[in-house]
Amino acid sequence: EVQLVESGGGLVQPGRSLRLSCAASGFTFDDYAMHWVRQAPGKGLEWVSGISWNSGSIGYADSVKGRFTISRDNAKNSLYLQMNSLRAEDTALYYCAKDLVYSGYVRGAFDIWGQGTMVTVSS
Amino acid sequence: AIQLTQSPSSLSASVGDRVTITCRASQGISSALAWYQQKPGKAPKLLIYDASSLESGVPSRFSGSGSGTDFTLTISSLQPEDFATYYCQQFNSYPGFTFGPGTKVDIK
Numbered sequence: 746e747v748q749l750v751e752s753g754g755g756l757v758q759p760g761r762s763l764r765l766s767c768a769a770s771g772f773t774f775d776d777y778a779m780h781w782v783r784q785a786p787g788k789g790l791e792w793v794s795g796i797s798w799n800s801g802s803i804g805y806a807d808s809v810k811g812r813f814t815i816s817r818d819n820a821k822n823s824l825y826l827q828m829n830s831l832r833a834e835d836t837a838l839y840y841c842a843k844d845l846v847y848s849g850y851v852r853g854a855f856d857i858w859g860q861g862t863m864v865t866v867s868s
Numbered sequence: 869a870i871q872l873t874q875s876p877s878s879l880s881a882s883v884g885d886r887v888t889i890t891c892r893a894s895q896g897i898s899s900a901l902a903w904y905q906q907k908p909g910k911a912p913k914l915l916i917y918d919a920s921s922l923e924s925g926v927p928s929r930f931s932g933s934g935s936g937t938d939f940t941l942t943i944s945s946l947q948p949e950d951f952a953t954y955y956c957q958q959f960n961s962y963p964g965f966t967f968g969p970g971t972k973v974d975i976k
Contacts, residue, residue: 782912789968790912790955790957790967790970792964792965794963795962795963795965804963804964806963807869807964840911840912845914845917851962852959853900853902853957853959853962853965854902854917854957855902855904855912855914856914856917856923858911858913860911
């Protein structure tokens with residue numbers, strides 16, 4: 746079964762850091778680009794960051810650029826999101842999502858999603 | 869950044885109705901558009917990609933059309949399990965993928 750399982754969320758104070766993880770199974774992880782997408786409570790979806798299969802192409806939304814860092818470890822079938830200088834507006838459910846296209850390069854449609862990990866930024 | 873608008877923002881419909889949701893992009897995105905369905909407390913589910921390609925396992929009552937700036941998601945005969953929120957998403961501009969604000973479909 747193809748599966749993505751996120752972890753690492755929690756309550757954190759503004760200005761602090763948090764690292765999210767996503768464990769992938771059921772598919773050849775290094776054949777696909779991967780992404781993080783977030784959803785604030787009661788709000789819509791926002792793409793956060795994407796990474797190609799070999800980490801050669803990485804992109805960020807303007808709202809997180811310079812504060813968040815995406816990475817992956819293909820040997821561990823894992824995706825990460827290092828979040829620094831967190832703000833109240835970063836409060837959201839963070840989803841890990843698999844890119845649709847087999848090539849490993851970023852295409853940008855997301856066919857498999859995890860269940861999300863909640864990040865709450867509050868003092 | 870490319871902005872997406874959706875209309876309507878919500879609609880009420882009955883089982884068996886034909887439902888159409890529109891997504892408009894602020895600039896041309898060719899056919900780089902996807903549609904997702906999200907139910908409360910669940911992750912989004914990919915329905916349509918490349919504007920009109922049906923994702924594997926998605927019922928054929930779902931269809932997509934359009935290119936450039938104007939796109940449509942159609943549900944030919946609404947089923948009870950289709951009551952959900954629908955989002956369009958453009959993937960023409962990287963980095964900078966964006967989603968529409970969503971259309972909530974509920975029971976009339």
